[in-house]
Amino acid sequence: MTKLRLAIVGAGPAGIYAADLLIKAERSFDVSIDLFDHLPAPYGLVRYGVAPDHPRIKGIIGALREVLDRGDIRFFGNVRYGIDLTLDDLKKHYNAVIFATGAIKDAELDIPGIDLDGSYGAAEFVSWFDGHPDVPRTWPLEAREVAVLGNGNVALDVARILSKHADDLLVTEIPANVYEGLKASPVTDVHVFGRRGPAQVKFTPLELRELGEVNDVDIVVYDEDFDLDPASEAAIASNKQVMVINRVMNQWRTRPSSAASRRLHLHFYARPVEVLGADGRVAGLRMERTRPDGAGGVEGTGEFRDFPVQALYRAVGYFGSPLDGVPFDSLHGVIPNREGQVLDDHDQVIPGVYATGWIKRGPVGLIGHTKSDAMETLSHVVRDQANWWTPADPSEESVVALLKSRGVDYTSTEGWHHLDQYELGLGEAAGRTRIKVVERDEMVAVSNQQPVG
Numbered sequence: 001m002t003k004l005r006l007a008i009v010g011a012g013p014a015g016i017y018a019a020d021l022l023i024k025a026e027r028s029f030d031v032s033i034d035l036f037d038h039l040p041a042p043y044g045l046v047r048y049g050v051a052p053d054h055p056r057i058k059g060i061i062g063a064l065r066e067v068l069d070r071g072d073i074r075f076f077g078n079v080r081y082g083i084d085l086t087l088d089d090l091k092k093h094y095n096a097v098i099f100a101t102g103a104i105k106d107a108e109l110d111i112p113g114i115d116l117d118g119s120y121g122a123a124e125f126v127s128w129f130d131g132h133p134d135v136p137r138t139w140p141l142e143a144r145e146v147a148v149l150g151n152g153n154v155a156l157d158v159a160r161i162l163s164k165h166a167d168d169l170l171v172t173e174i175p176a177n178v179y180e181g182l183k184a185s186p187v188t189d190v191h192v193f194g195r196r197g198p199a200q201v202k203f204t205p206l207e208l209r210e211l212g213e214v215n216d217v218d219i220v221v222y223d224e225d226f227d228l229d230p231a232s233e234a235a236i237a238s239n240k241q242v243m244v245i246n247r248v249m250n251q252w253r254t255r256p257s258s259a260a261s262r263r264l265h266l267h268f269y270a271r272p273v274e275v276l277g278a279d280g281r282v283a284g285l286r287m288e289r290t291r292p293d294g295a296g297g298v299e300g301t302g303e304f305r306d307f308p309v310q311a312l313y314r315a316v317g318y319f320g321s322p323l324d325g326v327p328f329d330s331l332h333g334v335i336p337n338r339e340g341q342v343l344d345d346h347d348q349v350i351p352g353v354y355a356t357g358w359i360k361r362g363p364v365g366l367i368g369h370t371k372s373d374a375m376e377t378l379s380h381v382v383r384d385q386a387n388w389w390t391p392a393d394p395s396e397e398s399v400v401a402l403l404k405s406r407g408v409d410y411t412s413t414e415g416w417h418h419l420d421q422y423e424l425g426l427g428e429a430a431g432r433t434r435i436k437v438v439e440r441d442e443m444v445a446v447s448n449q450q451p452v453g
Helices: 013-024 056-069 087-093 122-129 153-163 176-183 205-212 230-238 240-254 367-383 396-405 413-429 440-447
Strands: 003-009 030-036 073-076 096-099 119-121 145-149 189-193 217-221 262-267 270-278 281-292 298-307 311-314 341-343 349-355
Touching: 003 013, 003 087, 013 030, 013 056, 013 073, 013 367, 030 396, 056 073, 056 413, 073 396, 073 413, 087 396, 096 367, 119 122, 122 153, 122 176, 122 311, 145 153, 153 189, 153 205, 153 262, 153 311, 189 281, 205 217, 205 240, 217 240, 230 240, 270 298, 281 311, 349 367, 413 440
Parallel strands: 003 030, 003 096, 030 073, 096 349, 119 311, 145 189, 145 311, 189 262, 217 262
Antiparallel strands: 270 281, 281 298, 341 349
8 A cells, every 4th residue: 555654844733633634534545644843842832822821722732632642643843844854854755745834923014113122023922921942031021001903812812911910820831930020010001902893803702701801900991982883783783703792892881990900901993003112112102093994994084192102012913934945925924825735936836745724824713724724735635646755765764863863852742741741740849730841951851851951
């Protein structure tokens, strides 16, 4: 029987689901899958891109763990594609590769003052509070008033973590350095701004409800934002999710202030036009009031308002990163592809090279979309058998030997179990469920049962 040796670069949900679906698919060939990731631990954005106070994420990790724990997919962590392992290497040892590297950078926002000191990308901040090993250990939490630009789930995550008291996060796995940083924050007001109205938000009802449950934080909404146009009224009447969001926010409009020590403000119909500065630092934000344009968008009103803030986070979307030897669409931040088949500069399919997840379609959709997206890509992998690469050495041992010859201190599924138990032990010693290890060297040492320190 023909055997497919498949490499998947990226061990987040997109990569793991692709591997799982192919293993379970009815097919006319045997399959052997190796999963590579530049991080020592698997799960990608589920571990490093979602706020730690989301309990449902544990369920997702549990499902992903079941896939890896079956033992029919090999995981190689701490392997940097383009450095430790190249496209030429993959062609020597595999029949095909699927790139599932996601989108981890912040999309740009081109307005005056966006580069002032105190202006940050939300993705960077999320990586910090999630203990990503490749970001600094400290974060400058010095502002009393903060702006968050965006109306998606990431914007709400950032706003909630900024406004939440650090002690209320001790039930999560936040690292010690993150707790200490948030504990010292002097923040009193967090302002979330969206260009469109409350019926056009991109976050989910669950995310919104979580805001209202944060201890010692008042949610502030403004009546002027709820003079709904016909399109918004139609959306509320026809879409259950929008209806729930509208109901929650209207409840907040009538809820009396609790005199909390912190406030989280939700502003709609507000478009950022300039970040105001003083001595090279963020000192304010100038917004233009918008209104519905009758065609599903908004238009400016010419009314400008200034908000005093000392820090700003843009949560206007994620953006993919180019990969060595692979075409890249720098306008959209994705690998150019047709249903997951990677395309060259002439829109021709490149044999043996595929994409799935956010690096394929952009940062849209939830976990369910990731599965259907992977199935589309895999349908081509299965049908493209005649165009697979012919590797010089497809043996499973050859890749292990290659990494060892290059001195790559890679981790494995067994190593992740060691790290998992170590983090649980750190948490137990501190009276918590888990404390996440942050330093890459420590993660690798624990995973490989090497001396720590």
